[in-house]
Amino acid sequence: MTDKTILIVGTFDTKNDELAYMAERIRAQGGGVLTMDISVLGDPDEPTDVSKHQVAEAGGSSIRAAIDQGEESVAMQIMADGASTLAARMFSAGAFDGVVILGGSMGTDAALDICQALPLGVPKYVVSTVSFSPIIPPDRLSADIQMILWAGGLYGLNSICKASLSQAAGAVLGAARAVEPPTGDRPMVGMTSLGSSCLTYMKLLKPALEERGFDVAIFHATGMGGMAYESIAREGGFACVMDLALPELGNLLAGSVVNGGADRMLNAGRAGIPQIVAPGCLDLIDFAGWQDIPARYKDRPFHPHNRLIKSSGLNADERRETAREIASRLKQSDTPAHVILPNKGIEEWDKPGGPAHDPEAFDAFCDEMRQVMTAPLRFSEIDCHINDQAFADTVLAIFDGWVADGTVSATVRA
Structure with a gap:
């Protein structure tokens, strides 16, 4: 039995090892994990709980159509829309308690949409190579988003990026356990x-x-x-x-x-x-x-x-x-x-x-x-x-x- 479940989102075709490492660190601390793949071209090493096909369909399209667009940015917008829709739906159904999303600039673009789709009080962690960068417009940030710089992690695991990924895993699970969401009992x-x-x-x-x-x-x-x-x-x-x-x-x-x-x-x-x-x-x-x-x-x-x-x-x-x-x-x-x-x-x-x-x-x-x-x-x-x-x-x-x-x-x- 686990007390809190964390949704892990990322492009599992290119970042499978890093995402799997975060999942392992969350499970090692007694947390549960759900995985969502927002890849377009490739496939994860193991099936994810939410497949890229389900994400694309929730975005009003399909993986084939996303590929046929011929533009990576257009394809990722389809995945961002689908992931945001599914994350909001899954949270409303009680499927998870917090989310951690991993990405470079492309994945971070999608991550910002996903975080804005979730209510205030839901722990939202984005591990990104562009955390705190001036390229991120402030109006894309949800009110309670948390960001961690993914240092030294552009391609593959190493001891430096593990430090960032393990902190993110602990932070999101700890936040899910400790958070007191707005009660809404007073106007x-x-x-x-x-x-x-x-x-x-x-x-x-x-x-x-x-x-x-x-x-x-x-x-x-x-x-x-x-x-x-x-x-x-x-x-x-x-x-x-x-x-x-x-x-x-x-x-x-x-x-x-x-x-x-x-x-x-x-x-x-x-x-x-x-x-x-x-x-x-x-x-x-x-x-x-x-x-x-x-x-x-x-x-x-x-x-x-x-x-x-x-x-x-x-x-x-x-x-x-x-x-x-x-x-x-x-x-x-x-x-x-x-x-x-x-x-x-x-x-x-x-x-x-x-x-x-x-x-x-x-x-x-x-x-x-x-x-x-x-x-x-x-x-x-x-x-x-x-x-x-x-x-x-x-x-x-x-x-x-x-x-x-x-x-x-x-x-x-x-």
Whole structure:
């Protein structure tokens, strides 16, 4: 008897030894194994639990048709689609508890689709020759994906790659044993913020929302946090969102890699989730510490927050652009969106005497917000700073009104 079963996915025609080694390490620790072959041309040494033919059929095609495409990338997309469909179906049926996928660039491309097809809380490990590479776009990453670099393992087993493969085997089985998946026993509010040295409203809002019977998940709006927030919103995972920190939007417009993806601020509205929005930290630009600064920003002072992030500020025209972009994105929503403008400031460092204090640029932003936040958006300008109690009180008043009129459900979605 085994306590947890791990689905192992890969191209068994070219990586049979490596995949079999991971299966052996999982079994040695008392875990169960299911195997899925996403090869196209060749065959595994031993039959897998899910054959490449079953995968291709689930992808709406066949191995013969995939081969006849004559393009490896097209054939692998068929296999990626089929593997994603089957993995989701098998997990729903209780067939496995976690997944580990092995691949080079081609296998990793399929792995990212498979991981996105599985719910939050399912252990997802990708062992790849391109783990952490900039060729992987952040919007392909599922909210709780784990990656391990497959070092020295391009072709065949050796002592170096065994170290990576054995860690992956132990990690996915250990995660399957230890994980506490989201319970879904309370409706969830998704909130964006930055660290408490800059934004502090979550300290006021989180306990107040929890007292009202809601769970609260706060996402760090530094790129990957926004990606995770958008991923969960896309799946309808929130009863309401409080998108109160928007630096990722400004970063996107500025060409910084520290952004939450091209669909930032769009998924909650598409999924029918009510939105309370404020422009927290939308005055700052964050660039990766290693990133070359675009030419149009090079004449500005940059503050190295740490070795990973360096920051500067948006000028008046750029802030007007961000205001227009907020309005444009929110007006695509099919559900209520209420925008709050705290006209005394939108992050701790923009207060008088602070390093980001720029009253002329902030006035331009506020002026543009007043012009563009028109119907169907709801708009409240309040005479306080975003970190003041009055801001949190305004957010809660809107939220309580939505709960009272049924806009926000106080019960868990079926």
